[in-house]
Amino acid sequence: MTLLASFPPEINVAVIGASGGIGQAVVQLLSENFSSAGSRISVVHAFSRSSCHTELQNVTYGHIDLEDEASVAAAAELATKDRPLDLVFVASGILWQGEELRPEKAMREIDINGLMRLFAINAAGPTLVAKHFLPKLRKDAKTLFAALSARVGSLGDNRLGGWYSYRASKAALNMLLRTLAIEHARQWPQSIVAGLHPGTVDTELSRPFTARTPEHKLFSAEISACHLLGVMNRLGPEDTGQTFAWDGSRIVF
Numbered sequence: 001m002t003l004l005a006s007f008p009p010e011i012n013v014a015v016i017g018a019s020g021g022i023g024q025a026v027v028q029l030l031s032e033n034f035s036s037a038g039s040r041i042s043v044v045h046a047f048s049r050s051s052c053h054t055e056l057q058n059v060t061y062g063h064i065d066l067e068d069e070a071s072v073a074a075a076a077e078l079a080t081k082d083r084p085l086d087l088v089f090v091a092s093g094i095l096w097q098g099e100e101l102r103p104e105k106a107m108r109e110i111d112i113n114g115l116m117r118l119f120a121i122n123a124a125g126p127t128l129v130a131k132h133f134l135p136k137l138r139k140d141a142k143t144l145f146a147a148l149s150a151r152v153g154s155l156g157d158n159r160l161g162g163w164y165s166y167r168a169s170k171a172a173l174n175m176l177l178r179t180l181a182i183e184h185a186r187q188w189p190q191s192i193v194a195g196l197h198p199g200t201v202d203t204e205l206s207r208p209f210t211a212r213t214p215e216h217k218l219f220s221a222e223i224s225a226c227h228l229l230g231v232m233n234r235l236g237p238e239d240t241g242q243t244f245a246w247d248g249s250r251i252v253f
């Protein structure tokens, strides 16, 4: 199977959050596809905060911390020192951290520091990546800047309540991506800026909360990566500014 067949040959890819469950699986799949006939992938720049170096064909590793703008700027320079980028995939994000930061079940659990932390990583982080990476996309072919959002960030789809900080940080991310898409399209008419929902995926981030998820609705990171790359392949410039689920369906804001 040729991954990303709608892109030109020999694409230059950056994955941010490459140490995470989904980020790692996407890097792995892209690397495995490198030597297959008709492969579109030339090089994958895998950036992460914690080290995740493994020997993978045509993958280079670098450091990025979304709370350190200089590291984001340096990563963008490194990924484009030979040629512009075709695809940027932001796979970073947090839902909980230790005992002190957990998704809220009720409003009495809201902690402003926790809420600000989720906004910093989930909304501001990918926006900072966009600020430094969008100007480094090529202009003469399809390009994509995709960031992992979440279905629970949909206002229209919120019937259960709870998870205040996470929901709000992803809703903010969707708005930031939409606004970036509008500005970016003025000079990059073939480009797409989109949010992606990976499904419920068995990773560090979700594991404490999936006990009651039916088995058929819980994806492995590998399956989710496969779905996400399929969606990335199918998106076109007319889709810019929207958020899509793993099956390609559009998520209402």
Ligand SMILES: NC(=O)c1ccc[n+]([C@@H]2O[C@H](COP(=O)([O-])OP(=O)(O)OC[C@H]3O[C@@H](n4cnc5c(N)ncnc54)[C@H](OP(=O)(O)O)[C@@H]3O)[C@@H](O)[C@H]2O)c1
Pocket: 017, 018, 019, 020, 021, 022, 023, 048, 049, 050, 064, 065, 066, 067, 091, 092, 093, 094, 095, 121, 148, 149, 150, 151, 197, 198, 199, 200, 201, 202, 203, 204, 205, 206
């Ligand atoms: N898993 C799901 O069911 C699910 C569902 C919907 C949406 N999502 C979204 O998908 C994305 C990836 O989730 P995942 O399940 O793969 O989670 P994960 O395994 O916990 O990975 C999260 C990644 O984010 C990185 N990160 C966190 N803070 C960072 C920072 N300050 N700078 C740089 N990187 C940072 C982590 O890096 P370190 O290794 O350095 O901590 C890690 O690589 C998240 O945005 C999440 O909200 C996941």
